[in-house]
Amino acid sequence: MISSYSKKGNPWDNACIESFHALIKREWLNRKKINDYEEAYQMVFEYIEGFYNTVRIHSHCNYQSPNNYEKNYNSNKLN
Incomplete structure (x- = not known):
């Protein structure tokens, strides 16, 4: 690599x-x-883990949040 x-x-x-x-x-x-590095770190963490990867809609998830997409995917897989 x-x-x-x-x-x-x-x-x-x-x-x-x-x-x-x-x-x-x-x-x-x-x-x-x-105000400082720790606050910036916490804000970025909250954005990524609490919003971007869970709640925010994404085009590659058919304009659904990742949580909803995963829930729909799993329920369709079981049927």
Whole structure:
């Protein structure tokens, strides 16, 4: 495996993570005042674990939240 980094100022090499960074800033971080590193860490954790991976709708989940998608998937699998 060879690690690869894009050149400075070239976000197209890492489009997925650049998109996520824009999303977390727009939906979460820009709405609150961050006082220190610990507070920023906690806010990012809350966003990812408490909202993004559970409640927020995603296009790849047919515009459902991951929780609802998983629930529907499991109930359809049992039928």
